Amino acid sequence: MSLIARMGAMLLVLFIAVPIVSSTSIGSKNCTKKEFWSKDNDDCLPIGGPLTPPPPPPKGKACPPSTHYWGKKQGCCVPLNPSPEQGPPPQCRGAWVWKSTVRSCVPVPTPPKPSPPKPSNHHHNGHDNNGHGGYRQKRSALLKSRSAPLCPTGLDACPISGAKGGDYECLDTATELESCGGCTSLGSGQNCTAIPGAWNVGCEEGYCTVYTCAGGFKRSKDGKSCIQL
Ligand SMILES: *[C@@H]1O[C@H](CO)[C@@H](O)[C@H](O)[C@H]1NC(C)=O
Numbered sequence: 001m002s003l004i005a006r007m008g009a010m011l012l013v014l015f016i017a018v019p020i021v022s023s024t025s026i027g028s029k030n031c032t033k034k035e036f037w038s039k040d041n042d043d044c045l046p047i048g049g050p051l052t053p054p055p056p057p058p059k060g061k062a063c064p065p066s067t068h069y070w071g072k073k074q075g076c077c078v079p080l081n082p083s084p085e086q087g088p089p090p091q092c093r094g095a096w097v098w099k100s101t102v103r104s105c106v107p108v109p110t111p112p113k114p115s116p117p118k119p120s121n122h123h124h125n126g127h128d129n130n131g132h133g134g135y136r137q138k139r140s141a142l143l144k145s146r147s148a149p150l151c152p153t154g155l156d157a158c159p160i161s162g163a164k165g166g167d168y169e170c171l172d173t174a175t176e177l178e179s180c181g182g183c184t185s186l187g188s189g190q191n192c193t194a195i196p197g198a199w200n201v202g203c204e205e206g207y208c209t210v211y212t213c214a215g216g217f218k219r220s221k222d223g224k225s226c227i228q229l
């Protein structure tokens with residue numbers, strides 16, 4: 001009995017030891033202390049990203065804003081930090097998707113729509129259907145048009161920072177990753193994709209939630225940030 005148990009224990013040790021040894025010998029190349037080995041890119045990459053601003057990706061490609069930047073030498077997006085083990089694919093902006101064969105975000109081909117969405121009219125009721133409205137209604141119509149509802153109900157008009165001529169975009173700040181809980185261009189809300197070390201994030205009811213952290217980070221207890229290990 002005890003012999004069998006001891007042999008079992010030895011087998012167990014072997015099984016545990018083998019993968020540990022092989023995982024450290026495979027994949028770790030001769031990187032400096034400030035670099036990590038990226039198996040996907042077959043290269044040593046600077047931990048936390050490059051010191052000089054990377055070039056923008058070529059047209060038709062983009063990099064996941066929170067985790068990657070364009071690697072000129074590699075010709076694809078490279079990560080700022082090691083990828084999480086068995087993590088989800090990197091998170092692309094908007095409707096773009098990560099294409100692992102080109103290691104970049106590419107636009108999703110959208111089927112042609114039957115007709116472009118018409119600007120919604122139902123916010124201007126005061127204008128359209130009451131030529132006979134009394135003073136109060138006219139006044140309220142006036143007020144409404146002055147505080148111009150720029151966006152459909154439920155969406156916030158966020159100024160596009162850097163854009164000329166007061167351009168804005170209509171965002172659902174309850175779920176918008178880069179303006180979560182408010183327009184980041186107005187200094188409110190949070191840019192979830194800027195959470196250091198975050199690999200996959202969400203904006204849930206106006207609050208950033210970290211789903212996965214990059215390698216070398218662990219999720220904080222409240223799930224709002226990633227802590228460097
Ligand atoms: C590892 O890096 C050191 C220092 O840069 C260098 O001298 C050495 O030749 C490298 N070894 C391999 C196997 O590349």
Ligand SMILES: *[C@@H]1O[C@H](CO)[C@@H](O)[C@H](O)[C@H]1NC(C)=O
Nearest residue numbers: 065066178184185191193194
């Ligand atoms: C959010 O953060 C990402 C990553 O730092 C950055 O690329 C992006 O421009 C930011 N978005 C806004 C709206 O500031």
